[in-house]
Amino acid sequence: MTIPSEPTPTLVRGVRPLGGTPTDLLLVGGSIAATGAQAVADAPPGARHVDAAGWVALPGLVDLHTHLREPGREDAETVESGTRAAALGGFTAVHAMANTDPVADTAGVVEQVWRLGREAGWCDVHPVGAVTVGIAGQRLAELGAMADSAARVRVFSDDGHCVSDAVLMRRALEYVKAFDGVVAQHAQEPRLTEGAQMNEGQLSGRLGLAGWPAVAEEAIVARDVLLAAHVGSRLHVCHVSTAGSVEILRWAKSKGWAVTAEVTPHHLLLTDELATSYDPAFKVNPPLRTAEDVVALRAALADGTIDAVATDHAPHPVEDKECEWAAAAMGMLGLETALSVVQHAMVDTGLLDWAGVADRMSTRPAAIGRVSGHGRPLVAGEPANLVLLDTAAGRTVRAAELASLSRNTPYEGRELPGRVVATFLRGRATVLDGSLAGAEPAGLLR
Amino acid sequence: MIRHLLSAADLDHTQALRVLDTAAELLALADRPIKKLPTLRGRTVVNLFFEDSTRTRISFEAAAKRLSADVITFSAKGSSVSKGESLKDTALTLQALGADAVIVRHQSSGAPHRLASSGWVDGSVVNAGDGTHEHPTQALLDAFTLRRHLAGGAGDLDGRRVTIVGDVLHSRVARSNALLLSTLGAEVTLVAPPTLLPVGVEAWPVATSYDLDGSLAKTDAVMMLRVQRERGAAGGFFPSEREYSRRYGIDARRMQLLPDHAIVMHPGPMNRGVEISAEVADHQRSVIVEQVANGVAVRMAVLYLLLSGSEGSTEA
Numbered sequence: 210m211t212i213p214s215e216p217t218p219t220l221v222r223g224v225r226p227l228g229g230t231p232t233d234l235l236l237v238g239g240s241i242a243a244t245g246a247q248a249v250a251d252a253p254p255g256a257r258h259v260d261a262a263g264w265v266a267l268p269g270l271v272d273l274h275t276h277l278r279e280p281g282r283e284d285a286e287t288v289e290s291g292t293r294a295a296a297l298g299g300f301t302a303v304h305a306m307a308n309t310d311p312v313a314d315t316a317g318v319v320e321q322v323w324r325l326g327r328e329a330g331w332c333d334v335h336p337v338g339a340v341t342v343g344i345a346g347q348r349l350a351e352l353g354a355m356a357d358s359a360a361r362v363r364v365f366s367d368d369g370h371c372v373s374d375a376v377l378m379r380r381a382l383e384y385v386k387a388f389d390g391v392v393a394q395h396a397q398e399p400r401l402t403e404g405a406q407m408n409e410g411q412l413s414g415r416l417g418l419a420g421w422p423a424v425a426e427e428a429i430v431a432r433d434v435l436l437a438a439h440v441g442s443r444l445h446v447c448h449v450s451t452a453g454s455v456e457i458l459r460w461a462k463s464k465g466w467a468v469t470a471e472v473t474p475h476h477l478l479l480t481d482e483l484a485t486s487y488d489p490a491f492k493v494n495p496p497l498r499t500a501e502d503v504v505a506l507r508a509a510l511a512d513g514t515i516d517a518v519a520t521d522h523a524p525h526p527v528e529d530k531e532c533e534w535a536a537a538a539m540g541m542l543g544l545e546t547a548l549s550v551v552q553h554a555m556v557d558t559g560l561l562d563w564a565g566v567a568d569r570m571s572t573r574p575a576a577i578g579r580v581s582g583h584g585r586p587l588v589a590g591e592p593a594n595l596v597l598l599d600t601a602a603g604r605t606v607r608a609a610e611l612a613s614l615s616r617n618t619p620y621e622g623r624e625l626p627g628r629v630v631a632t633f634l635r636g637r638a639t640v641l642d643g644s645l646a647g648a649e650p651a652g653l654l655r
Numbered sequence: 656m657i658r659h660l661l662s663a664a665d666l667d668h669t670q671a672l673r674v675l676d677t678a679a680e681l682l683a684l685a686d687r688p689i690k691k692l693p694t695l696r697g698r699t700v701v702n703l704f705f706e707d708s709t710r711t712r713i714s715f716e717a718a719a720k721r722l723s724a725d726v727i728t729f730s731a732k733g734s735s736v737s738k739g740e741s742l743k744d745t746a747l748t749l750q751a752l753g754a755d756a757v758i759v760r761h762q763s764s765g766a767p768h769r770l771a772s773s774g775w776v777d778g779s780v781v782n783a784g785d786g787t788h789e790h791p792t793q794a795l796l797d798a799f800t801l802r803r804h805l806a807g808g809a810g811d812l813d814g815r816r817v818t819i820v821g822d823v824l825h826s827r828v829a830r831s832n833a834l835l836l837s838t839l840g841a842e843v844t845l846v847a848p849p850t851l852l853p854v855g856v857e858a859w860p861v862a863t864s865y866d867l868d869g870s871l872a873k874t875d876a877v878m879m880l881r882v883q884r885e886r887g888a889a890g891g892f893f894p895s896e897r898e899y900s901r902r903y904g905i906d907a908r909r910m911q912l913l914p915d916h917a918i919v920m921h922p923g924p925m926n927r928g929v930e931i932s933a934e935v936a937d938h939q940r941s942v943i944v945e946q947v948a949n950g951v952a953v954r955m956a957v958l959y960l961l962l963s964g965s966e967g968s969t970e971a
Contacts (some may be wrong), residue, residue, distance in 0.1 A: 407763075414853030417764035417788030417830060422854070486772065487765030531773075533742050533763040535786065 216587035216637035218242075219504045222253040224261035225589040226598060234266065236593040239635035240633075243589050250540065253558035257638075264630060269301025269594035270527030271574040271583050273364065273393070273471055274447060274519035277303070280318070281310025284429075286524035286614050288322065291544070293333035294522070294612040296639040298544040299596035299629040301332050302575070302583045307339040308369040314359035328441035330648030331639050332632075335580060338362040340381045340392060344370050349381060356388040357394075361578040362620065366393035368447055369494075370430055373399050375587060378433060382442035390580060391443040391469075394433050396454070401425035406535060408481040408496040410632070416484060418534065421496045423451040424458050430454045434461035445577055446470040448521050448608035450495040459514045469577050471519035472506050474543055474550035475619060483619070489530045489537030490619050493523070499629050510569060511560040516575040524615030542618045545611050549625035552600060557626060584604045591638035602628035612645070659771045659780040663791040663835035672811060675799050677956035678806050678949070679808060682928045684721070685952065691943055695724035698962055702728040703745065703752040704783070705761040707866055710851040710923060711783050711793075713912045715758045718954035724962075727752065735911065742766060746775035756962055764788035779961040787825045792957055793922055794831035796950040797837055797878065800942055803949075804918050805875050810856055813840035818870050820846045820903055821880030821930055822892075824853050828922045846870050848903065850892045867903055872913040878920040879905055879930045910940075918942050 221234040226244075234241055235248035235256070237605050243251045252258075272295065278286035295303050305322050305571040306343070307313035313322060315490070319336035326334025338355035342348055344367045355362040365385060372378045372394060381392050402425045407413050409420025430446055434457060437444035447457065449470045461468045475493060480500050483491040491497060509515040523540025530537050551570065555561040567584075575584030585591040632640040640646055656673070657665050666674065684690055700719040704712050712728065719726045720820045731745055742761075749757055751752045756779045764786030771780040784790040802808055805815045817836055821827040823845050836843050837860035844862045845852065856863055864870050871877065882899060883890075905919065915917075919931075919941045927933045936943060 339874055409854050411855030411858045414855040415859075416826060417786050417831070419787075420854055487768040488772075528741065533761065533766040535763040535765075536742075603774050639740070 211403050213291060216635070218249060218253050218256040219633070219636070219638065220256045221261045221266065221597065224264050224266045226266045227567050228265045228480070231262070234587065235452050236633060236636040238328040239593055240435040241587065241589055241591050241593050259597070259631060263599070263601065265563050266587055267299070267561050267596050267598060268571040268584050269561065269634065270299045270548065270570045271578065271580060272300050272520050272522070272544065273445070273517055273574045273578055274368070275305055275522045276524065276540070277305045277322070278524055280310065280321065284526050284614070288334060289329045289613045290328060290591070290612065291522070291524070292329045292334060293645055294544040295333040296366065296632050296634070296645065297612050297629060298546070299548050299598065299632050300544060301594040301596070301632065301634045302335060302580055304337050304364055305336045305579055306368045307337045307366060308344055312339050312343050313337065313639045314342050314344070316351065316354040317552045319355050319362050332634060333580070333583070335364070335578060336360045336362055337366050337368070338395065340365045340367045340372050341377065344373060346370060346372060346377065347385065348473055349377070352381070352384055353388065353391065356390060363388070363390050364393050364445070365390055366395065366447065367394065368395045371395050371397040371399060371427070375436070379436050379440060382437055382444065383440045385444050391445045391577060393445040393447050394429065396426045396429035396433065398425040398428050400610065401428070405496070407484045408498050410411050410481065410499060412481050412484060414533060416487070418484065423453050423498070426451055426495060427457060428455040430457050430533070434458070434466060437465065437468055437523035438466040444469070445469045447521070448473050448476065448495055449506065449515055450476050450498050450502065452502050455505050455509040455514055457559060458509070462514060464466055469516040470514070471517040471574070472510055472515045473521045474547045474554070475505065475541055476506055477510065477554040478550050479602060487534045489532065489534050490541065490617060492534060492539050493541050494539040507554060507558070507560055510555065511565070516569065518547065518551055518570050519574065519579065520544050525615050525617050527616060530617050540617070542611065542613050542615060544554060545613065546606060546618065546620050546625060548598065548629060549627045553625055553628040555629045563615040593633050593634050596629055597631040599628045599630050600626065604628055658961070660787050660791050660957055660961065661771055661780065661782045663794045663831040663838070665791070666812065666835065666838065668838055669722070671795070671798070673847050674795055674956050674960060675802060677798055677953040677960060681697055681768050681955045681959070682952040685948070690721050691723055692721060693723045694959055695719070695722040696854070698755040699753055699849050700724040700726050700756045700758065700958065702726065703749065703757050703759045704728070704730050705759070705766070706784070708784065713809045714947070714950045715783060715954050717951045718958055721951070722955055722958060724958070727754070729768045735740060742769065743773070743775055744775070746770055748966070750776045756781060756958060758961055760784045760785045762786055764947060767874065773951070781961065782955060784827050786827070786968045789831045790827040791831045791835070791870050792950070792954050794835040795957065796833055796946055796953040797920060797922070799940050799949045799953050800920065800946050801841070804942060810850065811839040812836060816844070816845055816873060816875045818874040818876070818879060819878045819880065822851045822852050822869060823847045823856070824851045824882070825883065826880050831859050832878065837861065842946055844870055844874070846903070848893055848899070855863055867908065868912060871909055872911065872914070874917055876918045876920060878903065881922065881924065881926060882930045884926070900929050904930050904932065905935050907934050910935055910938065920946060923947070
């Protein structure tokens with residue numbers, strides 16, 4: 210293993226932390242060494258100066274839901290390529306979902322993914338452990354072994370599949386209490402969604418595509434918040450997509466239950482109308498919903514009923530999308546467009562300020578995943594995990610320009626606001642001038 | 656004229672009438688000793704069938720041949736789903752063959768849209784039935800048949816009452832007919848058990864009912880849809896074939912409820928004894944065999960209008 214060098218000290222000039230008053234930030238040795246006038250005074254000779262006038266600084270983003278596809282589908286994404294995409298999107302930590310091949314259901318596999326993340330060094334990779342062996346929904350995986358492994362797994366999910374068996378879900382919720390874990394549920398009642406292709410509604414009837422009814426999500430969310438309350442454990446609901454789920458979550462939170470939830474950027478922006486093209490770029494699970502659902506999801510993210518934005522970054526090779534709708538894979542890329550979509554859907558609409566974005570995309574996801582060192586305030590003494598964003602810039606999304614190995618963005622050709630200019634992971638620039646700068650090698654300051 | 660025919664909704668009132676009027680002229684041809692027209696000589700029409708459908712394929716073949724087109728039939732049953740050749744590669748092959756029109760039947764809803772919008776083929780795409788989505792030429796031949804019997808063979812179907820009965824949820828015939836017959840001014844009523852009506856049907860330009868007996872007295876034509884046996888007990892959409900037949904099948908008793916002038920239609924293939932009794936199928940007011948004959952004329956009209964307009968035309 211190479212001996213890591215210290216990151217170049219960096220003085221960020223005139224940046225607006227959380228969109229507030231402009232100040233200076235001095236990043237030295239992995240931490241924010243000083244802010245304001247003190248930062249300028251303390252800047253060592255040879256420090257890199259970044260003129261960030263007008264830009265917004267946020268704590269490095271934390272994704273609770275990323276598919277890095279390694280091991281098993283390295284043709285779609287690898288830990289290396291996926292974390293490059295993450296850094297370009299402003300992320301300093303991602304949770305790698307367990308539905309790999311082999312499934313991340315043992316200490317061995319989660320440690321492998323964790324180690325690949327450290328070696329890549331573009332952002333911290335926190336493996337998610339499968340709830341059940343092989344994501345088969347039959348018996349519990351060795352959750353404790355994964356929790357105790359070097360990867361220190363705290364989030365467990367069969368994502369891609371629902372833990373539909375009520376007893377198994379109850380046991381999982383109970384069991385993870387021993388190590389402060391959380392079960393992240395992919396809420397999808399399987400019998401109600403057999404062969405489902407898109408949101409069930411007027412459009413599915415017209416397009417002749419099998420419907421994925423909102424009730425299939427809401428029935429599981431309702432059951433699981435009750436189970437979590439009953440056993441006194443933590444439940445996290447993945448990719449909430451319907452107005453009805455929002456209502457159930459609001460009720461559960463009003464009871465004081467330990468329930469959290471995430472929404473994807475695409476569910477905050479896109480609707481089922483896009484399926485009229487039959488272009489599988491818009492095929493995703495859960496499916497794109499109606500405009501009314503989008504409004505409800507935005508409101509829920511704004512008022513905190515939904516705690517976090519999570520990308521559900523789901524790379525697929527070209528041939529799995531370049532086909533007829535029913536044969537196509539479900540999922541879309543998200544890491545490199547998430548912040549722009551949130552700016553467009555939440556900030557530019559006045560629903561959320563930048564402090565709110567920092568909370569929903571960094572602080573709260575870090576807290577849910579029990580990730581230390583991320584989602585921290587941008588003050589002296591804290592880890593230098595941050596992203597600099599030029600909110601006035603805009604861009605046209607081009608799949609060919611993305612760092613992901615896959616091309617399945619639903620935003621091809623779309624104008625989106627905001628641009629990630631720089632990302633710092635423990636003081637080292639992973640992204641500078643909007644381009645990859647350098648990875649942080651394994652072993653530094655864990 | 657439009658470039659592709661993917662949905663019955665692609666045709667407005669004027670265009671739909673133009674297809675029907677053209678089909679009427681072409682039907683006259685069928686009575687002549689020499690049935691062929693030279694219209695599409697030198698043009699290539701590909702029948703691309705990913706799903707078995709002998710009658711639709713033969714109907715399109717006959718239509719293209721009577722217009723003197725070169726016809727290539729490509730049976731690629733299950734190719735994409737079974738992970739053989741992809742839809743894209745098949746399309747690129749057809750493009751290399753220089754297809755002027757591709758008539759596609761596919762088990763996946765929207766596959767013809769993908770062919771037409773992907774840039775994989777330059778030719779016109781005609782939807783010959785896609786999944787549970789649409790079957791626009793079936794709707795055109797049904798409209799043509801309805802017009803001959805109920806509207807003197809000319810004009811539209813203004814005010815004519817058509818009742819479509821059965822598995823609307825999975826029926827591409829019902830979707831296309833609901834759209835086209837409404838465009839032509841007919842009053843369409845869909846009758847089905849609630850489990851076989853799609854969510855959102857209230858937004859369609861039709862009325863719906865669960866009661867067949869109550870609907871029959873007020874109809875000029877009743878169109879029975881094929882009910883797939885596997886939707887029954889195993890699929891859970893209705894309790895048994897027998898119960899379905901009792902509540903939603905047409906038999907001699909229900910024929911009595913129809914007005915005297917009303918006709919009975921079926922897109923075929925029929926399940927005799929399930930949605931239609933043998934007595935009704937063979938009844939003099941059943942126009943099922945005539946529907947087949949009209950199908951060739953209507954498909955000739957569609958090919959003629961799509962292809963004769965495509966040279967030098969900029970209309971998309």
